[in-house]
Amino acid sequence: MERRAFKQCVYAVQEEQAALDIVQDSMMKLAEKYAQRPIEELPLLFQRIVQNTIRDHFRRTKVRSTWTTLLSNLGMGGDDEDADPLETFEVDDSANIPSSPAGQLEQSQTMAIIEEAVKALPDRQREAFMLRYWEELDVSETAKVMGCSEGSVKTHCSRATHSLAKVLKAKGITL
Amino acid sequence: MNEQEFAAKLKPWLDRAAQGVGEMQATKLKAARLRALDAYQEPVRLYGLVPTAAGTAQAIHYGIVQRALLWLPIAALLATLAIQSMGDIDDTGDIDAQLLSQELPPDAFLDQDFRSWLAKPHG
Numbered sequence: 185m186e187r188r189a190f191k192q193c194v195y196a197v198q199e200e201q202a203a204l205d206i207v208q209d210s211m212m213k214l215a216e217k218y219a220q221r222p223i224e225e226l227p228l229l230f231q232r233i234v235q236n237t238i239r240d241h242f243r244r245t246k247v248r249s250t251w252t253t254l255l256s257n258l259g260m261g262g263d264d265e266d267a268d269p270l271e272t273f274e275v276d277d278s279a280n281i282p283s284s285p286a287g288q289l290e291q292s293q294t295m296a297i298i299e300e301a302v303k304a305l306p307d308r309q310r311e312a313f314m315l316r317y318w319e320e321l322d323v324s325e326t327a328k329v330m331g332c333s334e335g336s337v338k339t340h341c342s343r344a345t346h347s348l349a350k351v352l353k354a355k356g357i358t359l
Numbered sequence: 360m361n362e363q364e365f366a367a368k369l370k371p372w373l374d375r376a377a378q379g380v381g382e383m384q385a386t387k388l389k390a391a392r393l394r395a396l397d398a399y400q401e402p403v404r405l406y407g408l409v410p411t412a413a414g415t416a417q418a419i420h421y422g423i424v425q426r427a428l429l430w431l432p433i434a435a436l437l438a439t440l441a442i443q444s445m446g447d448i449d450d451t452g453d454i455d456a457q458l459l460s461q462e463l464p465p466d467a468f469l470d471q472d473f474r475s476w477l478a479k480p481h482g
Contacts, residue, residue: 186378186388186389186391186392187380187385187388188374190377190379190380190384190388191373191376191377191380195405200384204384204387205390207388208387208391208395209390210387211391211392211394211395211444212391212394212395212398214395214397214399215397215398215399216398216399219399219400236403246413251456270360270362270365272360278424294372295372295375295376298369298372298373298376300375302373313366316366317363317366317367317369317370318370320372327380340431341366342362345362345365345366348369350363359365359368359372
């Protein structure tokens with residue numbers, strides 16, 4: 185659980201030490217302030233605390249990624265805006281853990297590109313995508329954690345997946 | 360490919376990325392988790408009146424009845440001591456009363472010669 189939360193924070197704040205601090209703070213807040221809540225509520229509460237702590241971090245540091253700007257621009261008005269990258273995205277069904285060094289290198293490069301693409305998503309899109317598709321919360325739960333409407337969650341998720349597909353396709357990545 | 364299918368394809372990559380967290384970070388995360396678990400306690404009830412978590416006593420706000428209950432052991436102790444000291448006074452009073460009811464004057468009991476005379480066997 186904490187590793188996934190850590191990676192979420194790394195994608196968001198793009199700094200490992202800050203991400204570590206956020207996860208540590210979130211776990212302590214959960215333990216100290218929500219001990220009386222039913223145990224089944226704790227995973228959702230933890231996600232909420234993590235996201236709020238990330239936002240607090242942004243408020244404090246005012247970090248703005250150049251990647252975010254770059255990808256936002258890509259998403260906002262490319263030449264082929266009407267084309268749906270998901271429709272044309274290629275899937276490699278034989279994708280497994282490669283045994284050869286060359287295959288492993290290729291996989292680590294693919295991993296790096298995917299992680300950079302996720303980091304480059306606008307904050308709210310990344311948050312929605314991570315909660316909905318990585319943490320596998322449903323739309324309603326995601327909306328609660330994000331403090332927005334279910335419609336906004338769907339919109340953010342849709343934009344996030346399209347942006348990711350677009351970037352990965354442009355890099356020649358097949359999943 | 361739709362949105363869900365694309366996300367499903369991406370998820371294993373993200374899982375692998377999470378598993379690939381550096382050893383130092385993983386150790387720190389594990390330590391943080393243990394610290395949090397240490398701080399986390401199941402809710403307990405104090406005197407059956409106030410649900411609270413252990414380790415957060417300073418954050419508890421007691422009601423009037425609960426405050427009274429907290430003072431109860433001290434009040435009981437003070438009451439016991441008061442009753443005991445009153446008993447001592449009664450005992451002293453009894454001794455004085457017995458002394459004064461004797462035919463002999465009190466000075467007689469302070470007289471060493473009289474004590475030695477009393478101790479002698481008398482036919």
